[in-house]
Amino acid sequence: MTTEFDFKTIQISLLDFNNGQLDGLPKNPRFFRDYRYDAMKKSIEDSPEMLNLRELIVYPVGERYIVVCGNLRLRACKELGYKELPCKVLNPETPVKKLREYATKDNVSFGENDMDVMMNDWDKSELQDWGIEFAPEPEKDEFKERFEAITDETAVYPLIPKYDEKYELFIIMSASEVDSNWLREALDMQHMQSYKTGKVSKSNVVDIKDVRHAIENRNTKS
Known part of the structure; x- marks a missing residue:
């Protein structure tokens, strides 16, 4: 089955967060820690064109729209003062099971980053600005270093x-x-x-x- 959708620029005032108000579609479970959310907001500020490359996915209910994919982006854009956002509007006949599938898959990160490549070939400060997380540096153990240096x-x-x-x-x-x-x-x-x-x-x-x-x-x- 191929789900139909239309591209629209929609007023933010007409977009609703997924709070479980649609029967069969549970509340959006996605959340970010504060520092990751701040990184996402900065990413939108630095590259607003990304919103056109990855639109919100919304489902029409009457005159309004429930955000199926992109709830955190909507929150960030509201805080940044956006008045409208590009959206993919799903067909009203889209089965609710498909809505659950889209919401879940949008939150899944497939694959892993090769951290060796990222550390050696990419600019770490840029990656951190774009929301990539690195494992914290281990605390320096001066005693262990002195001990292991003994021959x-x-x-x-x-x-x-x-x-x-x-x-x-x-x-x-x-x-x-x-x-x-x-x-x-x-x-x-x-x-x-x-x-x-x-x-x-x-x-x-x-x-x-x-x-x-x-x-x-x-x-x-x-």
Whole structure:
């Protein structure tokens, strides 16, 4: 079935938003966040000729017209002071099922933009002005950047031995020299066996067996 329509320029005062007033055609579900709506208004201001390239689709009811496709454009144009708009007027005999189909398909965005192409070949500021959304830039994680920049050559003592996956690594942090000295004394870290050389000396990297031994000896003495 080919739906008939006429091209007309219609006074805005005769155009009604789709609020569900036509039996069988639910209220228009489309809405934009404020920033996207503002972008659409700016797009109309910058390129008003687009209204002639993509007219509102309306359905006649008596002397008035219900906007089937383009409710948000109508709202924006009202706020911008338009008095009339180009429209495609559907045949009054158009089945209401077709009206639902048009309203739904007008709100569907088929396909996806290739963001790599858009970022590299297009002007991002222009695209944003025209309503294209980009994913927000991730927040900068300075600690993660510093951590990932560490190499074996630039790593700061203590170095962490590489254990097999079946073992667990425990890290104890101290922001106080008092706490650091207490831990060294409690675990006798001045006399720990080096995981690298096997020699007994001061170490900030200790094996759990040495920690357990220190705690058990401490408990025995007390």
